[in-house]
Amino acid sequence: MARPTSTFRCSECGWNTIKWVGRCGECQQWGTMAETGAVAAATRVPTAIVPLGDRRARPIAEVDADDTAHRPSGIGEFDRVLGGGIVAGAAILLSGEPGVGKSTLLLEVAARVAQSGRRVLYVSAEESAAQVRLRAGRTGALSPELYLASESDLATVLGHVDEVEPQLLIVDSVQTVASSLSDGLPGQPSQVREVASTLIRVAKERQLPVLLVGHVTKDGSIAGPRLLEHLVDVVCQFEGDRQTALRFVRALKNRFGPTDEVGCFEMTGDGIAEVPDPSGLFLSRSRASVSGTCVTVALEGRRALPVEVQALVVETKAPQPRRVVNGVDPARVAMILAVLERRAGLRKLGEVDVYVSTVGGVRLVEPAADLAIAVAIASAMRDRAVPHDLAAYGEISLAGEVRPVTAARQRGAEARRLGYATIVDVESGSVRTAVEQAMRASTSERERELDAAF
Numbered sequence: 001m002a003r004p005t006s007t008f009r010c011s012e013c014g015w016n017t018i019k020w021v022g023r024c025g026e027c028q029q030w031g032t033m034a035e036t037g038a039v040a041a042a043t044r045v046p047t048a049i050v051p052l053g054d055r056r057a058r059p060i061a062e063v064d065a066d067d068t069a070h071r072p073s074g075i076g077e078f079d080r081v082l083g084g085g086i087v088a089g090a091a092i093l094l095s096g097e098p099g100v101g102k103s104t105l106l107l108e109v110a111a112r113v114a115q116s117g118r119r120v121l122y123v124s125a126e127e128s129a130a131q132v133r134l135r136a137g138r139t140g141a142l143s144p145e146l147y148l149a150s151e152s153d154l155a156t157v158l159g160h161v162d163e164v165e166p167q168l169l170i171v172d173s174v175q176t177v178a179s180s181l182s183d184g185l186p187g188q189p190s191q192v193r194e195v196a197s198t199l200i201r202v203a204k205e206r207q208l209p210v211l212l213v214g215h216v217t218k219d220g221s222i223a224g225p226r227l228l229e230h231l232v233d234v235v236c237q238f239e240g241d242r243q244t245a246l247r248f249v250r251a252l253k254n255r256f257g258p259t260d261e262v263g264c265f266e267m268t269g270d271g272i273a274e275v276p277d278p279s280g281l282f283l284s285r286s287r288a289s290v291s292g293t294c295v296t297v298a299l300e301g302r303r304a305l306p307v308e309v310q311a312l313v314v315e316t317k318a319p320q321p322r323r324v325v326n327g328v329d330p331a332r333v334a335m336i337l338a339v340l341e342r343r344a345g346l347r348k349l350g351e352v353d354v355y356v357s358t359v360g361g362v363r364l365v366e367p368a369a370d371l372a373i374a375v376a377i378a379s380a381m382r383d384r385a386v387p388h389d390l391a392a393y394g395e396i397s398l399a400g401e402v403r404p405v406t407a408a409r410q411r412g413a414e415a416r417r418l419g420y421a422t423i424v425d426v427e428s429g430s431v432r433t434a435v436e437q438a439m440r441a442s443t444s445e446r447e448r449e450l451d452a453a454f
Contacts (some may be wrong), residue, residue: 009036013189059100062200072129074112077274083257085364089105089207091200095214096238111141125152139271154179174211243420244361262301282307296372297411304414311376312355327358343400344432367395368405378435391415393422
């Protein structure tokens, strides 16, 4: 028989190792490893069990996939991210910053599914049933098929599932539910792992879709062990700025659909509303000709959205001119300023304060917005307004070239659909040519305005 060996176990997550370490290899906690005594090594192979019935292995073409088809939730933007709807037996994890609107969104999903005739069980471990009822009354999420429970014990939650027999289960949140079979407080890695694995096992056995709310840490990652993201089928992230009402849902992992779709929502006084066409959210409402503005076409997932970039140039006598940006990368703005001065012939940019911002609070992170930023700065520097029907997109290199960007055809089609007749893109060749093309278009626009006035 093999000699017994001592093991060390983490008191937080239950990770085991044969030697002592100062830091747990699973939850990365310090000082949690303790010796658990001698454990005899395994000396025999487990007895094989022959599966029977539906559990037997079959050719993949003979497996029936009709029961796992997407079923719409009633919210088109949420279904877009999920790949067409909620799949039976799927485990979906929705994470986001505190107060961004996760509970409001899932309560709306529960109400829409319940209104379609399917029974829904909403388990809230963070709020009382009266608090959720009050919010549901304010948002209009009341339905006789929507059942509500306020419970933080996993065994009691499973009892509610047996009693209600729902067709959709929502747990808010997985970090606040505890199991008596695991040590530790709710939210600790061992508890999160036990609760999530149990709920997912119930989902697979009963073909019951489960929506889980997940907390995030200070750096924005999902709280709990990394195993949580591996266990679930879909991981969605709910993003939004508290200063604006716009919210985005992105799929970070999706076993049943694409991961490059984005759902757009807007927080209102009556709850959350989907925004099927967010094209006008990032454009200014003023139609007056103002210098220093240019529209670009940005990609959010598979969506092409027009975003207006604004620039302001002010003379200064300070020894160090200011560079203030909002919604764009400061490093790319500094690079674009250097290229404009060196390659496009815009002198004295080092003697003025430059302010660059986007409309609507959107953040542009892709290099396709470089050309629009350059045109906006050049327009502000020369004090000549760019026409309203002009859009620009393209990446600018240090050599002054306009490089092609991804999905250029889709960007151009979306711009033309919205009425932008003049497109400044990679066909310009260089940033100098692109700026001159935009300035010539502004001259033509001004001439048309004068002709219309007289």
